[in-house]
Amino acid sequence: MSEAAERFAQFKLVLLGESAVGKSSIVHRFVKNTFDNMRESTIGAAFLTQSVHLAESNTTVKFEIWDTAGQERYKSLAPMYYRNANAALCVYDITSRSSFSKAQDWIKELKKQAPEGIVICLVGNKVDLKDEREVDEQEVAEYVEELNQEQSSAGAPAGKVILAECSAKSGDGVLETFNVIARALPVEDAVGGARNRQLRNKRSSGVDLSRGRQQQQSQAASSCC
Amino acid sequence: MPNPSSLFPDSSNSSEVQDILFGRSSNRSLGGNLHDLSEAQISKLIHLKFDNNPITLIRQLSSDLTSKERDLILLRKEKFAREQLLLKLLSEYGNLSSLEIDQKLNTLKIDNNADNVLHDLIESAMDEHLNPESNPSINNRMSIKPTESYRLRSKSDQLRSPPERTSQVTSPIEVLSNTSSNSTTHNHSHNNNSNNNNNNNRSSSWLGNWFNHNDGSNENLPGTQGRPQSKSFSLQIGPFGSTSSLSSSNTGNGVNSGGGNGAESSKVPVELDSIKVRRPYEDRTPLSAGVDKFGFFNDMPKEAQKSNELLSDEEEGEEEEEEEDDDYDANTSGISESKPFISTLVETNDLEANGTYLSTSKAKNTVTSLDTLKQLSRMHDEKSKQYEDEWETFFKSLQRDYYYSSNKNKVKIENIPEKDQNNTFNSLYSSANEIFGLKGLNLIKLEKIINKQQPHHHVGHVPLSSDINSTSYFKKLHKLIQKMGIPPKYRSQLWFELSGSKNLKVPGEFDRLYNLSISSVNDPLIESNINQVNLDLHRTMPSNIYFNDVVNSQPGPNYYRLQKILYAFVVYKPKIGYCQGMNKIISNLLLGGGATAASNNEEDEKWSVNLTEEDIFWIFVGFIDELLPTYSKDFKDYNFFDNKSLLYIGIDQKILSDVYFPRFLPNLRKHFKTLNIQIEYITLNWWVSIFTENCLPIEIWIKFFDNFLVSLNVEILFFSISLSLFKNFEKLLLSISNADDIYLIMKNLNQNNSTKSNLKYSELMQLSKSFEKKIDGQEIESLRMMYG
Structure with a gap:
């Protein structure tokens, strides 16, 4: 059994969303698997990294996470962070309608301003507070569907908005969300990119990348090895 | 002197063993060490003492060993925690860099020869003049081997004084207790060894313990009233009440004490106890343990916190110190007694694996390094006095x-x-x-x-x-x-004047503004700002007891002060409103500027006026209005916290990274360029939060704030501080070839202990001064035009 060499890819992910919807909490759940009721508010933007391993493609995806401040007045700084981002997590709080419309605004802005092909994920946080839910799941699903239909009718490539819900407090759905994003990211391109050090090392040690890629594709097609 | 052979059931046969055990054999360097005995002697010992059942002996030995180990670990941990605390204090109060401290500590000469060390310890112990009046509060508890129906009672009163305990604790080995018996109440004396001034038997002590041990059950006897007469003090190590005391030669004066159930173990390293830890910033309300002088909860492990607590409790006074020790001892020995052998072992391993305490060799150094630390703190005190x-x-x-x-x-x-x-x-x-x-x-x-x-x-x-x-x-x-920086005792008043608040302050205005903020909810601008403030109040310094009283699970006093100040500010300057970062600045001002800062003696108390939230409000207003850089565009001046200013702050970051970085830090710039690091990702946070957010630790920030107040060109200072923070870590940063790691370091300066401890006000100020000289305000203006 020949197995494809493990591959690495690194992506920049930016979190956007209204103040206090739980952006930092989601990141900390993802990166450190901790939750703190008393998290300090983020000023400017915080930075963390975390990797996920995609077993099916034997790929490790490393996220550079830029966790931006939610306050409206820092909005003008956001382009600095999503400028060259590969993925964006637009977070809203399911117990706050206004945060959902703010997340919609972010999606609009990203569609206009962000680099083409950015993976956008709309995440509803705080599902542990389902009794206080203000944002209807169905409604969000319809919104996203509509958005994605617009997208495809416009003939734009891919770029579908991913929909997710999670709770940073309980941990539900957090890892799953990042896994879904990792799968949606153009791992193939990034693997070939010059930014990946490990990969360059591999190349110099004689691993033929393109073959690895083909192998990977055939694997994906037949899903057997 | 009573005959030690009375310990043995068959005293006529035991003299040889006894000699060996008590180190009188001439052919051994360390008499009494079990490993030095011949096989025949060991089997004789087993025969005599353990009815030919070596298992008891082995069990006893291994349990002794484990308890030793455990005690050592506790000691080390405690020492480590104390040392850390001292280091922290030194760097906080003394502006001593860790480098300076390290250098001092490295000059220590440590005698690695155990014999020499022990010899010295014994010598010094012998020389001690103990105060017979001191409280002999600790009773020795002996364990008796019931099968032999010996009734033993400890008679050594413990007279402890810090220096002796110091020396004892550092010795891994103790001397057999030297007790004289009160023959009317006791059949036998135990552990008696009048030769304990002989170095060679130092190591025999803990072996001596097992003579008095059974396999776990103790019988404790009610004690007779004892008076401290002998100049002896005891050290008990181990959970089974094994007692050993180090005595001066004139132990003939009978000492009798209650045997009783006095659980004790003097394993607390006492030399540190004599260093009184002062917390000059202590509030009127007592701080709970594990909180630093600004009220931040320490991230210390529980054990360390405990020792910290002890340390601070001992500020109360000598007499109480004695009690504290007792409590603590009772506590720990109680725990250890109930702890089965295996679990002790497991715990040991866990601790070992954690590596949170000093290595063995380092623990040895502690005594001497603590002396040096004392010296350093004295140096520091002199320095601040001079200042x-x-x-x-x-x-x-x-x-x-x-x-x-x-x-x-x-x-x-x-x-x-x-x-x-x-x-x-x-x-x-x-x-x-x-x-x-x-x-x-x-x-x-x-x-x-x-x-x-x-x-x-x-x-x-x-x-x-x-x-x-x-x-x-x-x-x-x-x-x-x-x-x-400004000395704490002058700080509050100087802040008040230098920030211009004295002129700005309108009596009653603050309360009026605050009241308005609560009532004028129909102003949407104010309302939205208040909402923003509300979102951040509980997210401001949640790890500080003055903001978040976790003990009573309610907001701390500064939470309400911050709320009042921010509410009032939002009404005072609705156009600026609330901007994240203000909360941090005001919090730092509240902590540093008096609301909690009290000085450490009455003399200073007289000087320092605690600033109320009203004063802090006006200082903050003065800072924002008069001191922070402003940005002008199209003949309009924008306040630093104005919404529009963000753009210009961003431009300043461009200037920093494109002009000043290549000019002043060319190597770093080159390095960052190859790693594709964008400096503004790091510095923008610093600027918008005025170096509070994940940047300067509060004690340094306060001193920089002092500088902001007298700076004639604050933006130059902003540039130079930014540059000096990079310069400060230049070597480290150059050695890292991973962009992520560099971001992680520079974006968490006051979060990581390693970077935090490498931030020193004097060093940063020195660097900043050198940059400040080379930066020209006129040039900044023209650069802003260019990049704008």
């Missing part, structure tokens, strides 16, 4: 000149009590006029007046101090602040 004296002198000469100059100009000032030399600052301050003024600019005016006056000196006129010392007051103030 305060400098301020004192400064104020005195300022006062004199101010007095004469205002008299000359017929400026009416309230009488300055010249006689009251000790009250220089107060009298200076109490005058109706502002001596310092905003940014200290009044000092420059004062100098002008003085200089004008000088040619008109008449004979007999008292020479102005400026005649002697021609340095200008403003420069002098600037220099003093650069050196170590």
Whole structure:
């Protein structure tokens, strides 16, 4: 059994969303698997990294996470962070309608301003507070569907908005969300990119990348090895 | 001296073993060590003492070993925690860099020869003159082997004094207790060894323990009243009540004490207890343990917190210290007794794996390094004293000149009590006029007046101090602040004046604004700002007890102060409103500027006026209005916290990274370029939060804030501080070839212990000063035009 060499890819992910919807909490759940009721508010933007391993493609995806401040007045700084981002997590709080419309605004802005092909994920946080839910799941699903239909009718490539819900407090759905994003990211391109050090090392040690890629594709097609 | 052989059931046969055990054998360097015995001797021992059942012996030995191990680990952990605390104190109060401390510590010579060390310890213990009046509060608890129906009672009163305990604790080995028996109540004395001044038997002590051990069950006897007469003190190590005491030679005077159930173990390393830890910033409300002087919860492990607690408790006084120890001991021995063998072992391993305590060799060094630490703290105290004296002198000469100059100009000032030399600052301050003024600019005016006056000196006129010392007051103030910041006792009042708050403050206005903020909910602008404030209140310094009283699970006092200040500010400057970052700045001001800062002695108490939230509000307003950089565009000035300013702050980051970085830090710039690091990702956070957010630790920030107040060009200072933070870590950063790691380091400066401990005010200020000189305000202006 020949197995494809493990591959690495690194992506920049930016979190956007209204103040206090739980952006930092989601990141900390993802990166450190901790939750703190008393998290300090983020000023400017915080930075963390975390990797996920995609077993099916034997790929490790490393996220550079830029966790931006939610306050409206820092909005003008956001382009600095999503400028060259590969993925964006637009977070809203399911117990706050206004945060959902703010997340919609972010999606609009990203569609206009962000680099083409950015993976956008709309995440509803705080599902542990389902009794206080203000944002209807169905409604969000319809919104996203509509958005994605617009997208495809416009003939734009891919770029579908991913929909997710999670709770940073309980941990539900957090890892799953990042896994879904990792799968949606153009791992193939990034693997070939010059930014990946490990990969360059591999190349110099004689691993033929393109073959690895083909192998990977055939694997994906037949899903057997 | 009672015959030690009485310990043995068959004393006629035991003299040889006894000799061996008590180290009297001449052919062994360390008599009494079990491993030194011949096989025949060991089997004899087993026969005699353990009815031919070696299992008891082995069990006893291994349980002794484990308890030893456990005690050692606890000791090490505690030492480590104390040392850390001391280091922290030194760096916080002393501006001593960790490098300086390390260098000092490295000069220590440690004798690695155990024999020499032990010898010295014993010698010094022998020389101790113990105070017989000291409280013999600790009873020895002995365990008896019931099968032999020996009734043993400890008779050694414990007279402890810190230095001795110091020496004992560091010794891994103890000397057999030397007790004299009160024959009317006891059949036997135990552990008696009149030869304990012999170095060779030092190591025999813990072996001696197992003579008195059974396999776990103790019988405790009620004790008779004992009076401390002998100059002996005991050290008990191990959970089974094994006692060993180190005595001076004249133990003949009978000592009898209650055997009883006094659980004790003097394993607390006491040399540190004698260092009183002061917390000058302590609030009126007592701080709970594990909270630093600014009220931040330490991230210490529980064990360390406990020792910290002990340490602070001992501030209460000597007598109480004794009690504290007892409590603590009772506690731990209780725990250890109930702890089965295996679990102790497991715990041991866990601790080992954690590596949170000092390595064995380091633990050895602790005693000596602590002496050095003491020395360092003394040095530091002298240094700060010297520094305060400098301020004192400064104020005195300022006062004199101010007095004469205002008299000359017929400026009416309230009488300055010249006689009251000790009250220089107060009298200076109490005058109706502002001596310092905003940014200290009044000092420059004062100098002008003085200089004008000088040619008109008449004979007999008292020479102005400026005649002697021609340095200008403003420069002098600037220099003093650069050196170590404003001394805490002057800080609150100087903040108040230098920020311009004294002029800004309108009596009653603060309360009016606050009341407005609660009532005027129909103003959407204010309302939305209040909402923003509300979102952040509980997210501001949640790890500080003054903001988040976790003990009572309610907001702390500063939470409400912050709320009041921010609410009032939002009404005061609705156009600026609330901006994240303000919460951090105000919190730091609240912590540093008096609301919780109290000085550590009455003398200082007199000077320092605790700033109320009203004062802090006006200081904050002054800071925002008068001191922070402003940005002008199209003939309009934008406040630093104005929404529009973000753009210009961003431009300043461009200038920093594209102009000043290549100019002042070319290597770093090159390195960052290859790693594709964008400096503004790091520095923008610093700027918008005025270096509070994940940047400067509060104790350093406060001193930089002192500098902001007298800086004539704050933006230059912003640039130079940014550069010096990079310069400070230049070597480290150059050695890292991963962009992520560099971001992680530079974006968490005051979060990581390693970077935090490498931030020193004096070093940063030095660097910042050197950059400040090379940065030209005019150039910044033209660069802004270019990049804008």
